[in-house]
Amino acid sequence: MIRFTQLSGKIFAISFFVIISIVCLSCCEQRSTPKYVVGVSQCSDGLWRQRMNFEMQTEQVLHPEIELRFRQSDDNSLLQCQQIDSFISERVDLLIVAPNEEVGVTPAISRAFDAGIPVLVTDRRVIGDKWTAYVGGDNIQIGHLMGDWVRSLLMTEQIKEARVMELWGLPNSSPAAKRHQGFAEKIEGIKQIRIVCSACGRWLPEDGERVADSLLAIHPEVNVIVAHNDEMAIAASRAVRRRGLDIRIMGVDALPGEGGGLQALEQGWIDMSAANSGRGDLVLRLAIRILEGKPFPKDTLFPSALIDTNAAMGILMQADLIDNDAAAIRKIRQELYELGSIQQMQQWIIIGLTVIAVLFIVMSFILYRAFHSRNMARATQELQERQLRKQNRQLEVMTAELAQTKAKVQSEVDFMQRLTNEIESRLSDSELDIEQLATQLSMSRAGLYRKIKASTGQSPVALVRYIRLHKAQQLLEKGDATIQEIAYEVGFATPSYFAKCFKDEFGMSPAEYQKSHENKVDTEEG
Ligand code: FRU
Secondary structure, eight states: OOHHHHHHHHHHHHHHHHHHHHHHHHHHHHOOSSSSSEEEEEEEOHHHHHHHHHHHHHHHHTTTTTTEEEOTTTTTTHHHHHHHHHHHHHSEEEEEEOOHHHHHHHHHHHHHHHTTOEEEEEEEOOSSOOOSSEEEHHHHHHHHHHHHHHHHHHHHTTTTEEEEEEEEETTTTTHHHHHHHHHHHTTTOOOOOOEEEEEEOTOOOHHHHHHHHHHHHTTOOOOOOESSSHHHHHHHHHHHHHHHHHOOEEEEEESSSSHHHHHHHTTTOOOOEEEOOOHHHHHHHHHHHHHTTTOEEEOEEEEEOOOOOOHHHHHHHHHOOOOOOHHHHHHHHHHHHHHHHHHHHHHHHHHHHHHHHHHHHHHHHHHHHHHHHHHHHHHHHHHHHHHHHHHHHHHHHHHHHHHHHHHHHHHHHHHHHHHHHHHHHTTTOTTTTTTHHHHHHTHHHHHHHHHHHHSSSSSSHHHHHHHHHHHHHHHHHHHHHHHHHHHHHTTTOHHHHHHHHHHHHHSSOOHHHHHHHHHHHHHOOO
């Protein structure tokens, strides 16, 4: 019983442990095993990249089947290649790459593509065709917008002649090359517009400020600065202010947020910008189409537009609203997610409790059966013991009765032996009567009569006669004496009475008996 209780205790403990593990695993599982892992390799950090990542994360809220893994390489192509290689070894399902520059990052992207990972190139392009899709700003259009703006300065007679400083992004990155190309296309042949100097600011504010300052020192005639992004435009604006110059400045990106182009426009640091956001939402949507095997465009270009101070103020207000909405959506999604987790946890708890209840019922049944069969066995054993005791008692009674009967029989035998001996010792006495026998056997006449009658069913006279006749029978068979001699020897007063009694007993006369016995002996011997 103790072993049984220990066993059921163990079963309960194991079941409880298994249920708790299932609940924990299922909860963890829900958080850590989405269907697709998407690696996002950004070439740098900063407002533009952070915003793009934020847009992707907001879109991901609608796609819980996607896990996003972000890495950024601080404008370092070598580091970006290493990060792409680590995504390859992690066997991500898809790679989104914004390459730092074309030549340096192309080999790593080709490796990912060759490893069978779909590669979605964004923002900046790569060399060759080992990539799955491209999505990014229309940089030629952005260049055109830069040209349009400079032309508008002339048309609105803000300046008579544009002596332009062009601040480049990384020359080995496609947006820089294309923005320049678009700008050059738009100003080509216009005499009043001249690029008097240009330098590479590598997309970075520090470099932009440094090179702008140097160029301003050499080219004080510059009255227009076009920078390939807002960060460099704002940085150049600082150099311009330091030098107390009056220069129109345009950048690219027009981002909301602290340090973004919209704020710079609003605060008068720059005069114009061209819209160019990373559109993380669209990038992720395209990635999901690729992952789901749906048709997708190989090349997607986002259109741009000129953003002046007024537009910037309007957009900033809208951006605020949009950002609030996005934050609210993310919060709601998070709450829904947590609610879903709680609901799932509750489901598992219900399943767990049901399992425990079923186990409990099964255990109770087993315990009941064990108790029941133990009681049954005990009852059967008690019954058997009672029966055994009863049989023992019966046996004792029977044994006692047997002993009594045996003693009675023995006394009967003894009595008959003594009686027979007594009768046989006086067999030839024809006068032998019951009186004499009673005296010999120390009994009363009536007592002897009753005893003989009870033991043999015959009267004493008949018994004596019976013994006489059977002795006579033996003597006849011996054949040593005559019938007459035998009659007297066995106590008959007359041979004729002997013959009569003999015939009554054996169905034939003594002579006939003697004869038949002799014949029988002869036959046996012969
Ligand atoms: C951000 C950035 C943007 C620019 C883009 C070009 O890293 O420099 O300002 O528009 O990259 O790739």
